[in-house]
Amino acid sequence: MNVPSKLGRSIAGVGIVGLVVAGAIHLPSSNTPQVDRVASLFGNRAIAQPQLDVPYVPTPTAVVNAMLRLGNVKKNDVLYDLGSGDGRIAITAAQKFGTRGVGIDIDPQRVKEANQNAQTAGVTDRVEFRQQDLFTTDLSKATIVTLYLLPEINLKLRPRLLSQLKPGTRIVSHAFDMGDWKPQKVVQVAGATIYYWTVPPKVSKKS
Template identity: 50%
Template sequence: MRRIQTGRLIALLIMVAGISTAGVSLHGLIERTYALGGPDELDVPYVPTPESVVEKMLDMAAVTGSDLVYDLGCGDGRIVIAAAKERGARGVGIDLDPERIRESKENAREARVTDRVMFVRQDLYNTDLRDATVVTLYLLPSVNLEIRPKLFKELKPGTRVVSHDFDMGEWTADQIAEVDGSMVYFWVMPANVSGTWEWTMPGSAGKERFVLKLEQEFQNARGTLTSGSSEMPVHDVRISGDQVSFTVDQAAGDEAVSVRYEGRVNGDTIQGVIHNPDGQSEGKGWTARRDPSTVVPIDNSDEIPL
């Protein structure tokens, strides 16, 4: 089982102190957090997410009946139950506390959504997240940072991630909202576009070869596009889910024109359209392929030492 590190314990105590200051009863809160060194340690104390925040989290993630929502540290199950009852989604709640799992199952029965949700007593670090289309969190800052590499390793591009109160460090949120004094952070899992991509296009002297080199930092990237002897910086790079776009100022006679590339990432292939500078005429199709050996993981950090 996991050992709660000193830094995480300090963060937990700060969180508890803040809750106490806000006037929330702490009766039973510490009792629900297993003793340090025990066989089943909890990384996070149980503090329910207010219903107004639950609704905002589901709204920001645009949850629908086609979604599979994973709630890590599900508590009494209210997020996945709301997703199933109000949005028609399916849901999986993960928690280490057997009392919370029992309570979640009872709440699901009362809400009549047992056919759409399930609750599993399991360490969230050992949970397979590959099927999730939405992941919800109400953990601690240190736990968010520890689980972040797992999210990038397992979640598909386009998966939505929503966190109550705590961000993801250097991975800046795509949206932030405040609800009744609580912060809600939202991200869309970006495709990995790092590495070297190549394609050819018809040119004045036959086929013209292009080489795109990208360095990625979460949903942002920078790089260069080379054609012949010309190397041009790319700018205004946008990565959202499996969609990528960027602009290159390419030479056109004696002038430089801004050309916009847009495409869908599918593994080591990008396929899309190159938009002409006038923004109106029909764009040209392009298909780029990446050298797999040039890929760099978006977040391959080890567990954050606290």
């Protein structure tokens, strides 16, 4: 799971400069007095990082394993992990099932870490990690998609998932649902909730 920009408003007593230096928030690229002041103090590195939609919170191992079981992951699957963080879901699927995996994350540090983890695990021939925006990535090759994002991000992604993914593609989400799209299965593991859907058949539009 990869801190909304709104986080700054919820942390009392911490200045914007301190948050930027700590990496907790990323300032917009537009020219504002605040951005100019931070840039003058710390250089362009303070505002060069991509905007993160959600915080990075690793999925516990027990939950990773349960997500893969719930999704009935097999060797011939192509797993796309959206907001892949350190890569543990795709890497575990490759190790346990021989699954091909693609991790998508906008944070270059997480992508670098995931690639290092894949190398350590010996699965670089099965998985790859890309620094990309979830909302512009082509998801059409996936047979299963895993998520650990935020409710509003799930809802924003839902139209893309339904339009790009083939009917029958499985979707497994840690912690958050898809609004009024009711899951087919819900399980509880180690205090976490996991949701499961399959993409329905495409509905032909009548002329």
